[in-house]
Amino acid sequence: MPLLFVEDADSVYVIPSDSPAAWFSAAVREGGCRIRFPNGREMSSLVAIVRSPEALEQIRSLFESKYGAVVWTEHFDRMREALQVFSGVAPRTSTTADRIRGEFDAVSWGYDGALARKPIDRYLKDRVVAIATSSLSGSDPILEIGSGTGYHTLPLLAAGHRVTAIDLSEGMLDRLRLSADRRGYGDRLETRTARLADLETDLRDIPDGNFAAAFSAFGAFNLEPDVGVAALRRLLRPGGKLLFTSLNRPGVVPFFWDLALGRPRAAINRTRHEVPPGGIRYPLALHLRTPREWDRALSEGFRRSSTGSVSVLAPPFDSDRIVRLLGKSGSEKVRRWDAFLADRRYSWAASEWVSLLYTRL
8 A cells, every 4th residue: 555654853654545543553553564665665663653633733744845735635634643653663572462552542533433333333332331320320439441432431420420441542541531521521530541451550559449340341351361350359349340241152143143244264263262363353362251251260259140141133243234234124123122132031142242240249
């Protein structure tokens, strides 16, 4: 892909004319990139994503000086982020935390807009909002792990809860704080850049038993081989609630959806404990557990209170063409059937995402 670039001091800045999320995040996740210049020169360098308005204005000025204002206006005027390539700085070996942070930092600016175009993803998130607001009623304050831009955080704040939201991506937390302030919830929200596996270190200043509940939706508990049980036990008071969603292993319906959509390898990966990046479409490595395996992982301090299905019928959320095929009336009918089936006993065995509620002993 030929790209326009400008050089300034010890950096090269690259911006695309279309959505940058996929290859920006790939470069950050891999720890760097390799560039071949028009004159044949090549270099491998460390990279970073630039979002600050002041820095972007400086980059705009450099691009206009090099390529002209007309080119900028026609192709780049809506630019919201750029890739900074550090000349002479070799790429580093990325850790698991680097890859997770890089993935979500890269998509944070456009995350909410992309979600608005994904009806299945929104449906699943709305289901979890309903589960969380019902299950956590009366629990305050709440520790939310992996809050992202706040799709689930904002309804909890709207319900009157105080929330400490943690996420490894500062970009995601920036969007959450902005949304909370705009809605008048900022005084009940605290944010921390932290990771589930490192809770004991990252939240060491928070007193024992500070939280009445902990909550996590869609992924944080599947990204870590070690979920930090000791730290969760310390931070939650006795009788406190731990509510989270987990990718089911294997999940009967998504297994057959993947087969039907021509993805046999993804279907097989759903039966595994460890799934490599991209193994079932998610760009990061995943760790899958059944509810009983979660019981063993959390046995030192927690007892499972309930198990539920997020959705039985929903296909993988990247299959929006199915929604278009069903149309509005067909989609509404499927939603009603899905809500009915998801409330049935043991329906969680068919679900891609299972909702688990534990009590702190």
